[in-house]
Every structure is written in C-alpha cells, then in structure tokens.
Amino acid sequence: MQMYPSDPIPRPAGPPASSTPLRDYLAGGPLPAVVDGYAVLPRSLAEGMPLGWQQQMAHLLAEFHQAFGHLSWPVYRVVPSRYEKLVDLDEDQLAEVGCMVEIDGDGELVYRSRNGQRIPDPENTKVLVSCLDPIPQEHAAELQDTPPRGFPAPQNWSAR
Numbered sequence: 831m832q833m834y835p836s837d838p839i840p841r842p843a844g845p846p847a848s849s850t851p852l853r854d855y856l857a858g859g860p861l862p863a864v865v866d867g868y869a870v871l872p873r874s875l876a877e878g879m880p881l882g883w884q885q886q887m888a889h890l891l892a893e894f895h896q897a898f899g900h901l902s903w904p905v906y907r908v909v910p911s912r913y914e915k916l917v918d919l920d921e922d923q924l925a926e927v928g929c930m931v932e933i934d935g936d937g938e939l940v941y942r943s944r945n946g947q948r949i950p951d952p953e954n955t956k957v958l959v960s961c962l963d964p965i966p967q968e969h970a971a972e973l974q975d976t977p978p979r980g981f982p983a984p985q986n987w988s989a990r
Contacts (some may be wrong), residue, residue, distance in 0.1 A: 870908055872965040910963040916941055916952040919959065928956045 841885040848854050856864050863870040876887060916929065917939075924930060926945040949955055 874967050875965060901987070909960050910965075911958045912961045913956045914959050916949065916957055923959050927959060929957070947968040 833854070856869060861869075863872070879887065912921070916924075916927075919927070919929075924941075929941055929949065931939055931941050934940045939952075941949040941955075943949055
C-alpha cells in the first residue's frame, strides 16, 4: 500500500509564473535592440557567446525555424540607428527622415515634413537616423581590448 504525505505541497513563493515570459521580458523596459515588433541579435555578439550558450541558442533557433519556416518570410534590412534632435541633422540626414529646412520671410529656420507641413517645436523633435554600427563585427573585435570570443581580456592589476 502506497503512503502519501499528509502535508499539502508547498506553493512556490512569489507571483505565479507568467504564461508569456518572453513578451513580459521584452516589454519590461528599455532593452538594447528591442523596438516595436522586433528583437535584433547582433550576429557577432551571438557568435561570441560561450559555447554552451551558442548550443542552446542554436537549438532554440532551429525549433523556431522548424515551427515557423512555412510562413512567407520577407528579407529584413537591419539598419543601425539612433535618435537625434531634428535641429542637429545635416541636409543628408534631413532627407533620410523625409524632412527639409527652409528660411522663412523673417529669416527663421522652418522645418517641414515631406508633405510640406510645418514641424512644430523642431528643437524638441527627435527622429531616428541611421548611424555607424557601434557593435564590433567579427574582425573588428580583434582590434580592441576585447578578445574575438567577446569576453574582456583578463587584467593583471597587481602589475600596474
């Protein structure tokens, strides 16, 4: 005859586990390379993770692609970008974001959107502009103090 403990199973402390943990994490605050509907992983950093992490990531991505590979996927173009104040942009950057600047009859600068509408308060209007990628690529990491595998080089502080 099987005996079972008479005490109830203790509940784990804290709030119940979420049924949407990834959504919760991605929405939990400002995170690098997470915007709108996308989370971008710089390939050079992912390939520089420890081997165990890479194996787990490869397994998860293989399952992801197996589950959703039947969808009609577009080709994504990822452009490193940053927010800048409209008044700090040069002519090329203004064109990139679809704006122009002109001088009105009083000699004041007037910023306009592509459709010609005046942009109120350009000093406090921020727009997304492309920039150079600050994440080191595969061979760029070799030129820094960070080894190619992505982990800081050990420092010998006693020798300094």
